[in-house]
Amino acid sequence: MKGKIVNIILGITPLIIFLLLWEFVFSTSEKSIFLFASPSLVFESLIENISNGVFFTDFVTIGLETFFGFLLGNFTGIIVGLTLWYSKKIALLSKPYIVAIGAIPIFAIAPMMIIWFGTGLFAKVMMAAISTFTIAVTQSYEGAKNVDENQIHLLQSFGASNNQVFTKLVIPSSLIWLLNSLKLNVSFAILGAFIGEFISADSGLGYRALKAGGLYDIPLVIASILGIVLLAFLFSLLIYLFEKLIVKWK
Amino acid sequence: MKIILQNITKSFNSPSGDLMIFENLNINISSNEFVSILGPNGCGKTTLLNLINGIDKDYSGLIKIKSKNNKQDFAYMMQKDLLLPWRTVYKNIVIGLEIDGRMNSHTRDLVLEYLDKFGISNLIDSYPMKLSGGERQKVALVRTLILDSEILLLDEPFSSIDYNTRLELQSKFYHLAKERNKTVLLITHDIDEAIAVSDRVIIFNQKPYGINKDFKLKMDIENRSPITTRQHSDFAKYFNLIWNSLPKNNNK
Numbered sequence: 001m002k003g004k005i006v007n008i009i010l011g012i013t014p015l016i017i018f019l020l021l022w023e024f025v026f027s028t029s030e031k032s033i034f035l036f037a038s039p040s041l042v043f044e045s046l047i048e049n050i051s052n053g054v055f056f057t058d059f060v061t062i063g064l065e066t067f068f069g070f071l072l073g074n075f076t077g078i079i080v081g082l083t084l085w086y087s088k089k090i091a092l093l094s095k096p097y098i099v100a101i102g103a104i105p106i107f108a109i110a111p112m113m114i115i116w117f118g119t120g121l122f123a124k125v126m127m128a129a130i131s132t133f134t135i136a137v138t139q140s141y142e143g144a145k146n147v148d149e150n151q152i153h154l155l156q157s158f159g160a161s162n163n164q165v166f167t168k169l170v171i172p173s174s175l176i177w178l179l180n181s182l183k184l185n186v187s188f189a190i191l192g193a194f195i196g197e198f199i200s201a202d203s204g205l206g207y208r209a210l211k212a213g214g215l216y217d218i219p220l221v222i223a224s225i226l227g228i229v230l231l232a233f234l235f236s237l238l239i240y241l242f243e244k245l246i247v248k249w250k
Numbered sequence: 251m252k253i254i255l256q257n258i259t260k261s262f263n264s265p266s267g268d269l270m271i272f273e274n275l276n277i278n279i280s281s282n283e284f285v286s287i288l289g290p291n292g293c294g295k296t297t298l299l300n301l302i303n304g305i306d307k308d309y310s311g312l313i314k315i316k317s318k319n320n321k322q323d324f325a326y327m328m329q330k331d332l333l334l335p336w337r338t339v340y341k342n343i344v345i346g347l348e349i350d351g352r353m354n355s356h357t358r359d360l361v362l363e364y365l366d367k368f369g370i371s372n373l374i375d376s377y378p379m380k381l382s383g384g385e386r387q388k389v390a391l392v393r394t395l396i397l398d399s400e401i402l403l404l405d406e407p408f409s410s411i412d413y414n415t416r417l418e419l420q421s422k423f424y425h426l427a428k429e430r431n432k433t434v435l436l437i438t439h440d441i442d443e444a445i446a447v448s449d450r451v452i453i454f455n456q457k458p459y460g461i462n463k464d465f466k467l468k469m470d471i472e473n474r475s476p477i478t479t480r481q482h483s484d485f486a487k488y489f490n491l492i493w494n495s496l497p498k499n500n501n502k
Contacts, residue, residue, distance in 0.1 A: 116456070148332070150330060150332055153300075153305050153326075153328075154326065154328065154332050155324035155349065156304075156305055156343070157305060157324075157325070157403075158325075158345065158346035158349045158350065158397070159302075159305050159349055159350055160349045164349050168345065168348070168349070169334070172334070172336045173334075173336075173338070201487075212418050215490060246334075248377070249335050249336050249337075249377040249378070249379055250379065
């Protein structure tokens, strides 16, 4: 218990020092306050936007875009990655395409997304989904590829078909890789949704940050970023709980 | 159930060309016979099991499994326990039955009965991570036995466990195999083990691969077990015979 308290104190000390330096050393002149704001101004901006409901709407908007995009991108990516296990040849042939999709800067395709899917929620969901797809494919394929050959032989010696090997061995055996894919993809899904809001939106933390930046409202820009950080924490917590729920054997 | 291997020729591709493992190998194993195969590393012992159980189909010659129902009915156990970490002991044991569509309402009782024979019925709902090496090997053995296959193919199943547990497992396995009239093909490096459990010991050559010697072990022992065999006066005689027949680089 004592060790835990010490760890918590050690963990938040750098943050407190940073906030104190920011407030009392770097934000002492009008110019520096204009450029960097200050913790107290960010806090004020947060309170104001929470109390008038704007922050909540923005948070829910980007939360939904990220959540559905994250689900869609990971779900399709994991299915594609795992099923590549069935054919090494197809896996080899599809590798350059997967690399190509992964190499496309999400910013570059954002305008097309708006043209294809409109300016609503769905376009941002697709942005988040595309941002997560490649990692989901590569991680799940790596997991499937690394299944112990001896375990495959064992199941085959029981008379298992390819589909039985896939469902009873390949999928559960790749689970750790799939969870890693989910963890890595939290930030990519948020980034996709965030960029989508930059291009075209009327709510969401990305939209809010862009609008506030245009008005030189640095406290609100930073408050929006804090909202994004909170969203990332929430997603990470959800994945942690999901992992606890399904990985019972550790 | 009989196993007949006729003129088996098997080679692997290697950077220096084809590596011949077997050339016209012939082995007959009778029903209910317990046969051990000894030989140096790389002489094709595991390859032989993979050919018999159908994992490796790239060979020429004929492998016949003769049984009453004409079904290739065998269970395979490897040196590693290969337990699946996400499955409990129970779920690991029944995986072969699941695949074969043989699960029913009595399966759990059957698993408990087997686990009880090995003294680990209390571990039925544990995950493999919680088990010791010996316990894991017992679970793997039960997973093999529960299939109730007529032929058991075992690839050094006792090699990675401590001596006492090994003796215990050998004894239990030997009695179960004999009680249930199993035909057993055991790959081992351990001469003691081969003599203690087998009716017959086949010794493989180093290059050129194939059978070097084939010993029928005739020991007049009442209530034979791996322990009583080790205590028998003929044990040392067979040990010397086998030891002297093993390829020379193993006799250093």
